[in-house]
Amino acid sequence: MCCHVCESASVNNGGVNETARPVAVVTGASSGIGAATARRLAAEGFDVVCAARRGDRISALAAEIHGRAVRCDVTSSEDVAALAVEVGERCDLLVNNAGGAFGADPVSSADLDQWRAMYEVNVIGVVAVTKALLPALVASEGQIVVMGSTAGQVSYEGGGGYAAAKFGVRAVVDTLRLELWDQPVRVCEIAPGMVKSEGFALTRFEGDQAKADAVYAGVAEPLTSEDIADCVAWVATRPSHVNIDRMIVRPRAQAANHKVHRVFGEAR
Secondary structure, three states, rough: OOOOEEOOOOOEEEEEOOOHHHEEEOOOOOOHHHHHHHHHHHHHHOOOEEEEHHHHHHHHHHHOOOEEEEEEEOOHHHHHHHHHHHHHHHOOOOOOOOOOOOOOHHHHHHOHHHHHHHHHHHHHHHHHHHHHHHHHHHHHHOEEEOOOOOHHHOOOOOOOOHHHHHHHHHHHHHHHHHOOOOOEEEEEEEOOOOOOOOOOHHOOOOOHHHHHHHHOOOOOOOEEHHHHHHHHHHHHHOOOOOOEEEEEEEOOOOEEEEEEEEOOHHHO
């Protein structure tokens, strides 16, 4: 897939020069946490570059928030290079959100193609986009926010491939922070727990709606995409000398990955 700009224009709202706004790049912006984050950052005053594979969705989102849309698969080196060209010399915030979970088989019967795909999008994609935009981030004294997961803190049955990838994300974030210690760039991982976001569970269970619904069954209030977008915005708007290394966010009903309060029937 060739990365190209779906919409790229400076918009003048009430005489405000939009090109003077701080620039934020959000990958995986076509739905879920990515789309919610793009909207929230735009509300905070950012010029948001929405990057994702589904060009029609990000074009509509960019028009809605007066941002820019770049169709981009983070596992494609050509796409990532084109994204960097579109972003240019200024990048105040990079939100590495693109990722996904594919399958829930035990390790003994793991689909190795799914494991490779998860590593490519969750880990290599983060490294590729960060590497491409790092010169602009350094020049802008910017910030990198990476979307991790509580699966990258503690594993669980049936989650080996996804957990391995998210543990990898955690290692990349920690290493990057150490390597950039003398550069004016902040690095943060946000690790959500149970988030009921568009398509995540359905993709994981290969379109099996019943299995996807069971993930959230009986949970009164799982986190929403907007909850995580709030976290990103809060981290991104701290004073420049303040770095939030890692933020773990769970719904009140989830004490740990394996311990979730569920209420069914009339007792709910």
